[in-house]
Amino acid sequence: MTLLIETRELAVAAADSIVQPTSIRVRAGVPFTILGETGSGKTLLAQAIAGTLPDGLVARGEILIAGRPVQDLAVHERRALWGREIAILPQEPWLALDPTARSIDQVAEVYEVVRRRPADGARDDAVEAMRSLRLEGAGRKLPSELSGGMAQRVALAASRAGGARIMLADEPTKGLDAALRDGAIDLLREAMGSEGGLLTITHDISVPRRLGGEVAIMLAGRIIEQGPVEDVLQRPRHDYTRRLVAADPANWIRRIVPERFGDPVIEARGLAKFRGGRLLFSGLSLTIARGEIVGVVGPSGSGKSSLGDLVLGLIRPDAGSVRRDPRIAPLRFQKLYQDPPAAFAPQLTIRRALADLVARHRLDATRISDLMRRLRLSDGLLDRPPGAISGGELQRFALLRVLLLKPAFLFADEPTSRLDLITQQEMIELIVESAREEGCAVLLVSHDRDLIDKTADRVLALEGSWMDRDAVA
Structure with a gap:
């Protein structure tokens, strides 16, 4: 079977070694997933393979793409492979997409520039690609006008458009609800086919379970076990892998709902909100009391984030009203982005x-030091800018920053979408503790229904029925 990616003792280092010498083999038609916690080095390993390591980091060892050694190629020669030989789906869609260009134009540009399609044909291809990812209505929008899940799918459409044989996907399902997550995984596998290669980096255990193929578990810069998915995840040998499987929200114990809560912090009546001329929801009423956790679920783009922004006062409702307890200082109403x-x-x-x-x-x-310990954040991260740490580490610092303010109300918008299962469980424990012990009212948004069902005291489901009404272009 054809080897499409092979690394031999590949390591990533700065002053100290960050990724230990690692050897993997990605074969045509067999998905290969690297699964591990945030900060474990899995993204750096992928960046070393793609040739996109941040300044100051050096890759050592051998990298072969379709049998061709590439580690010693000049920068422009490595870049010539992007989109044509190896497609890259980055972890942060906001950083991958052009903030000034509409979504449909960004996807069409890849068909036109990389595949040399005429402009009309490139646009037709882009419309079809976006429709296959349920992006109806998103084509005319700028990235800033998209939900996190929609932005991720636009980035996926653009990365697939070049027709590269090898796909390197870094957290491709981050922020997607279960249906869109499974659809995105299926599209990646379909695009791979029997002749292509797929290397996926993820903290989401459902990804390798659905993809099949092979999986490698990464911890502290080292692959601790690897093999066929069914062997590694059903019969894990390493203690960390066993903990990872056990931390799946589907295995959590349902929390006991307190008999009573405090006074209302938020009272919303008859809320309605339109976005881009489309109705997200109407006639929505909601009360959240001190110490109460209200979970919100629904498809990507259904208005979950808009609801939280409404009750915080960050945006205005098109109908209805929101009352925030006037005795509480505005600073204590906080959002975890x-x-x-x-x-x-x-x-x-x-x-x-x-x-x-x-x-x-x-x-x-x-x-700060106590919260860093509980969130498993090392002191060495403090002297780095945000762009030099992983998305999961940055999300934990975001929670730390919010908790320093001792919020009376916290809108937690997909707070664990970048976290591995173990860290996710620890972060949710801190949010719940803040609610129960500090009397913080929490509006918790997540695409993971198991997490919401096991954590929230009440659940609000948004349907998002408008999503398929309009054409893409």
Whole structure:
């Protein structure tokens, strides 16, 4: 069977070794998934293979793409492979998409430039590609107008458009609901076919389970076990792999709902919201009390994030009203953003960002070290800018920053979408603890119904029935 990607003792290093010497083989027609926690080095390994390592990091060892050694190629020669030989689906769609171009134009451009399709044909191909990913209505939108799940699917459509034989997908299902997640996985496998190669980087255990093929478990820069998916995940040998499987929300114990909660913090009546001329929801009423956790589920683009922004006052309703307890300072109404890169100043180190927050609001700085310990964040990350740490680590710092403010209301928008199962469980425990012990009201949005069912006291389901009404272009 044809080898499409092979690494031999591939390592990534800066001052110290970050990824230990690693050897993997990706064969045609056999999906290969690297599964591990945030910060384990799996994305750096993929970047070394693709030739996209950040400045200051060096890859050592051998990398072969379709049998061709590529580790010593000049930068322009490596880049010539992108889109043509190896397609890259990056972890952060907001950073991958052009913020000034409409979605349909970004996908069509790949067909036109890489595949040399005429403009009309390229646009037709782009419309069909986006329709296959249920992106009806998204074509005319800028990336900033898309939900996180929609932006991820637009990036997937663009990355597939070049027709490369090998796909390297970094967290391709992040932020997608179960139906869209399974659809995206199926599309990746379909695009691979019997002759293509697929290397997927993920923290989501459902990805290798649905893809099949082979899986490698990565921990602290080292692959600790690998083999056929059914062997590794059904009969794990390593203790970490066993913990990973056990941390799946489907295996959690349902939390006991308290007999009573405190006074209402949020009272919403008859809410309606349109976006892009389409109705997201109407006649929606919601009360959230101190110490209560309300879960929100629904398809990507159904208005989950818009509902949270409405009750926070970040956007206005088209009908209805929201009352926030006037006795509570506005600062204590907080949002944990779905995409943490958009919530941090890119030029500031994490240490400086936290120090500025503490100084501005006269917070207790001694809580930082305790929260870092509980979130398994190392001190060495503090002196890096946001772009130099993983998305999962940045999301944990976002929670730390919010908890420093001792919120009375927290809108947690997909707070674990970048986290491995073990870290996800730890983060949810902190959010629940804040609700129960500090009396924080929580509106928790997630695409994972198991997580919501096991965590929330009440569940609100948004249907998103408008999603398929309009054409893409």
